[in-house]
Amino acid sequence: MNTFAHAASEKSSDVRKRRGRRRLRHVSCASYIPVRPAASHGCTSCETVGDSLSSQRLVRAILGALLAIIMAVAMTPIVPAERAYAYVDAGQTVTDNATQFKFYTMTSGSSAYGDIVYSSDLAGEHPIAAAAAGEVVYMHVTPTQGYTLTDAYDCIRVSFAGMKEATLDPHLDSPIVKDATNLFHFTMPDCYALLGNSAADQAAAGSIYAIVTPTYIPRTGTSYTITSQAGTGGTIQNLPTSGYPEDDITFSVVPQTNYAVDSVSVAGDDVGAIECGVNAVGLYEFSMPADNVTVTATFKSNATRQIDPPSPNSLTYNGAAQVGMSSGTGYTLSAPAGVMPQATISGGDAIGTNAGTYPVTATLSSGFSWSDGTSAAKSLSFTISPADISSCTTTLASSYTLEEAQAAAAHAPQLTYTTGTGTPLAVPTSDFTVTYTTNNGAVQSTTFPTTPGSYTAVFVADNIQGATGNFKGIKQVNFTVAETPPTMYNVRLAAVSYGTIQASPVVAAEGATITVDAQPYENYKVTSVTYTDSTGTHQVTETAGAWSFGMPASDVTVGATFELDSAPVDEPKTAQVPIAVRDLVYNGKAQIGVSAGEGYHLWADVDQAHYVTDPSSGSAGSSTPSANATLTFDDAGNATAVNAGSYTLVAELDEGYVWAGQAGAAATAAKELTFTVSPRDIGLCTMATIAPQTYAGSAVTPTVSITDGALGALGEGDFELSYAGNNTVGTATVTATGEGNYTGTLKGQFQIVSAGEYDSTPVALHRLYNPNSGEHFYTADPHEAAEVEAAGWTYEGIGWTAPTSSATPVYRLYDATAGEHFYTTSTADRDAYIAAGCNDEGIGWYSDDAHGVEVLCQVNPNADVGAFNYTVSQTENDYLLSIGWRAGASVWYALAPS
Numbered sequence: 001m002n003t004f005a006h007a008a009s010e011k012s013s014d015v016r017k018r019r020g021r022r023r024l025r026h027v028s029c030a031s032y033i034p035v036r037p038a039a040s041h042g043c044t045s046c047e048t049v050g051d052s053l054s055s056q057r058l059v060r061a062i063l064g065a066l067l068a069i070i071m072a073v074a075m076t077p078i079v080p081a082e083r084a085y086a087y088v089d090a091g092q093t094v095t096d097n098a099t100q101f102k103f104y105t106m107t108s109g110s111s112a113y114g115d116i117v118y119s120s121d122l123a124g125e126h127p128i129a130a131a132a133a134g135e136v137v138y139m140h141v142t143p144t145q146g147y148t149l150t151d152a153y154d155c156i157r158v159s160f161a162g163m164k165e166a167t168l169d170p171h172l173d174s175p176i177v178k179d180a181t182n183l184f185h186f187t188m189p190d191c192y193a194l195l196g197n198s199a200a201d202q203a204a205a206g207s208i209y210a211i212v213t214p215t216y217i218p219r220t221g222t223s224y225t226i227t228s229q230a231g232t233g234g235t236i237q238n239l240p241t242s243g244y245p246e247d248d249i250t251f252s253v254v255p256q257t258n259y260a261v262d263s264v265s266v267a268g269d270d271v272g273a274i275e276c277g278v279n280a281v282g283l284y285e286f287s288m289p290a291d292n293v294t295v296t297a298t299f300k301s302n303a304t305r306q307i308d309p310p311s312p313n314s315l316t317y318n319g320a321a322q323v324g325m326s327s328g329t330g331y332t333l334s335a336p337a338g339v340m341p342q343a344t345i346s347g348g349d350a351i352g353t354n355a356g357t358y359p360v361t362a363t364l365s366s367g368f369s370w371s372d373g374t375s376a377a378k379s380l381s382f383t384i385s386p387a388d389i390s391s392c393t394t395t396l397a398s399s400y401t402l403e404e405a406q407a408a409a410a411h412a413p414q415l416t417y418t419t420g421t422g423t424p425l426a427v428p429t430s431d432f433t434v435t436y437t438t439n440n441g442a443v444q445s446t447t448f449p450t451t452p453g454s455y456t457a458v459f460v461a462d463n464i465q466g467a468t469g470n471f472k473g474i475k476q477v478n479f480t481v482a483e484t485p486p487t488m489y490n491v492r493l494a495a496v497s498y499g500t501i502q503a504s505p506v507v508a509a510e511g512a513t514i515t516v517d518a519q520p521y522e523n524y525k526v527t528s529v530t531y532t533d534s535t536g537t538h539q540v541t542e543t544a545g546a547w548s549f550g551m552p553a554s555d556v557t558v559g560a561t562f563e564l565d566s567a568p569v570d571e572p573k574t575a576q577v578p579i580a581v582r583d584l585v586y587n588g589k590a591q592i593g594v595s596a597g598e599g600y601h602l603w604a605d606v607d608q609a610h611y612v613t614d615p616s617s618g619s620a621g622s623s624t625p626s627a628n629a630t631l632t633f634d635d636a637g638n639a640t641a642v643n644a645g646s647y648t649l650v651a652e653l654d655e656g657y658v659w660a661g662q663a664g665a666a667a668t669a670a671k672e673l674t675f676t677v678s679p680r681d682i683g684l685c686t687m688a689t690i691a692p693q694t695y696a697g698s699a700v701t702p703t704v705s706i707t708d709g710a711l712g713a714l715g716e717g718d719f720e721l722s723y724a725g726n727n728t729v730g731t732a733t734v735t736a737t738g739e740g741n742y743t744g745t746l747k748g749q750f751q752i753v754s755a756g757e758y759d760s761t762p763v764a765l766h767r768l769y770n771p772n773s774g775e776h777f778y779t780a781d782p783h784e785a786a787e788v789e790a791a792g793w794t795y796e797g798i799g800w801t802a803p804t805s806s807a808t809p810v811y812r813l814y815d816a817t818a819g820e821h822f823y824t825t826s827t828a829d830r831d832a833y834i835a836a837g838c839n840d841e842g843i844g845w846y847s848d849d850a851h852g853v854e855v856l857c858q859v860n861p862n863a864d865v866g867a868f869n870y871t872v873s874q875t876e877n878d879y880l881l882s883i884g885w886r887a888g889a890s891v892w893y894a895l896a897p898s
Contacts, residue, residue: 233259233299243288312382318419324382330368421828424889494559593675596637599657682738690750767799775866800894812844852896857888
């Protein structure tokens with residue numbers, strides 16, 4: 001068996017013993033120099049250490065000697081008297097000749113048929129892939145399976161190359177001595193650093209490469225199989241599956257954690273036990289016999305199990321108790337007394353709630369030790385980082401009117417932090433300050449602005465005196481304060497006869513002056529001008545032939561009456577008459593598109609039947625429905641229509657009249673007139689709340705009810721429905737697109753729940769108050785409410801009504817230590833409360849998935865118990881906020897009143 005022993009050097013033997021089981025690095029560099037073919041197995045170099053140089057080597061030696069003489073002369077001024085061995089550090093530039101490389105890189109010129117492993121007499125003091133000048137380097141050559149070194153190789157040549165400048169020790173070749181175990185050695189030469197070169201330049205230009213080029217030949221003969229058997233507690237690794245007789249077979253035996261190697265043996269099928277030992281690099285080794293062999297390894301448990309110390313969890317404040325360091329096998333955790341913040345130990349875990357660094361002591365259990373070999377208790381810690389308020393939501397809106405800003409100034413803005421589990425946390429107002437700056441960055445004040453402008457609210461939660469320390473960071477919110485826009489009202493014109501009216505403006509705010517222009521036809525005069533608002537009809541006063549009035553706080557309709565003036569009626573009538581067309585918007589009623597008047601009559605051609613009205617007789621006709629079927633004439637002869645569309649009719653002059661503003665034939669020709677009734681915007685309508693729908697495996701398309709506040713319920717022909725997100729449980733959207741008399745779109749949402757999840761049958765939630773602790777209690781069980789009242793609580797009636805069941809349960813928990821109940825829709829919060837020691841009291845009630853009425857939450861920042869209040873009363877909510885309570889996050893809903 002070969003063991004890497006080198007009898008020629010006692011020093012190297014001692015070093016190898018010190019190295020023990022160190023695994024050496026295999027370095028392959030076949031690309032640097034090819035293996036030379038050679039006759040007689042190929043070594044043309046020296047055959048022993050004392051052999052004469054070949055002619056080729058002699059030439060090299062002569063050239064090397066000449067080069068050495070030249071370089072010695074050239075380099076004499078820079079060669080130091082004493083050689084100082086030191087590294088050239090990164091960033092260092094060589095400024096004197098006292099700096100010399102100590103270690104040189106080695107690379108092997110092995111091939112696909114074998115590898116070279118390096119060791120040295122200074123092993124352990126530097127990487128084994130490098131050697132110091134003057135150091136003895138050992139190389140163990142291992143042929144690939146099936147190959148061996150040629151017998152003629154009793155020495156191998158090493159070449160040193162790679163210098164850009166001739167500053168090397170002038171050795172072109174250095175002999176390597178080989179022993180019978182394929183162990184070679186040579187002495188590493190040295191060289192000097194280059195003046196002015198940095199460490200990187202030295203590495204590129206000054207490395208010395210030891211290139212070893214053994215030659216291999218194929219093996220012949222029979223190979224035998226190698227099998228392995230490893231017991232519990234470890235593995236056999238890197239063991240070849242076959243070998244030739246006399247091959248050096250090496251392998252590793254690796255125990256698992258808390259195990260050690262017990263025995264390693266090798267046995268042949270026929271030859272029996274085979275000697276196996278550990279070589280200089282810690283590998284097991286045996287000489288392969290002419291027989292199949294089995295390698296067996298057994299392992300034993302260590303007396304003391306080594307374990308790693310517990311690691312802290314990465315945590316951020318979330319308002320709940322969190323495990324900062326978990327319990328484990330082999331140790332117990334404790335919290336040092338008198339050090340704040342102090343962790344709580346529960347179930348073996350170290351737990352903290354507020355932000356901060358918590359000291360923890362880990363003490364080993366019997367039979368265990370730490371992985372670093374120590375056994376003393378370890379002082380550890382875990383940290384809960386403050387939550388960053390930059391991700392918080394705020395009660396600030398993006399814009400305010402002056403009235404809204406004045407109301408907001410009475411309440412401090414709130415911040416709500418949402419944890420990673422989706423739980424909203426109200427940030428205490430004591431944990432942050434807020435200032436308001438104008439859009440140019442100047443500080444406005446610490447109170448909410450109430451003058452028009454653009455502002456930025458800056459919330460700061462760092463280093464606030466008296467703060468909890470659970471929050472940090474800065475949040476900025478931009479918003480505007482603007483003048484409250486006035487309410488605008490419409491001015492409409494009534495249908496008039498024997499004259500025309502106009503009003504300006506047609507849209508105005510309360511108090512604006514509305515001017516009316518009333519123009520009678522020829523031989524007529526104005527008898528009155530009126531406007532009608534929500535309070536009745538009012539006369540408009542004439543001033544110098546003009547009429548005007550102040551706009552009330554409602555829409556108005558302006559009208560006028562005309563009558564014949566004092567001119568003789570038997571005079572020839574050549575009066576000019578105007579005629580006008582109105583564009584209308586559908587309002588569900590018959591509207592006048594073209595008014596009748598003296599001097600002309602209106603008719604429509606429907607199925608070739610003329611419809612003619614004679615204002616003087618006051619009669620009205622009828623027609624057969626066709627393209628203009630919805631065009632009608634009222635008793636006064638006005639052309640009217642109800643539904644949206646375009647309507648065409650003809651106006652013809654009576655004898656003795658001409659059209660106003662016309663000349664020639666146009667002054668007397670009949671006019672074809674068209675007026676339009678435009679569709680009404682469906683966006684002005686209201687879509688009724690859609691009750692939660694049950695998902696049955698297909699698209700859900702509930703009936704939709706839409707109401708026009710002015711005209712009542714819409715019919716099926718007034719809109720068309722389309723749905724989105726209605727193929728699964730969740731929130732779906734329905735869009736109504738106007739048709740016929742309506743245009744535009746109107747959107748709504750509804751909830752889709754699983755079968756059996758939603759039952760809107762109302763359940764009353766009883767509310768009680770504890771005058772001693774200040775806590776409110778809520779229950780859907782009237783018997784429980786009666787028992788709690790009998791125990792001294794004050795019964796406050798029904799807080800709200802909840803559905804019998806829904807997809808959103810509200811969980812109820814009880815902290816027996818504090819004597820307080822908690823309510824949440826979050827399963828993560830529920831589990832955290834339970835982990836913190838609260839009792840799980842199951843589902844208290846259900847939230848309305850239809851989001852009927854939001855249950856408002858208020859938080860008392862000064863209360864340890866009873867800090868939360870829930871109500872559907874906006875008045876109660878506003879009162880509590882006005883006396884110092886803060887708005888909490890609302891997370892469930894009550895049924896809307898039926």
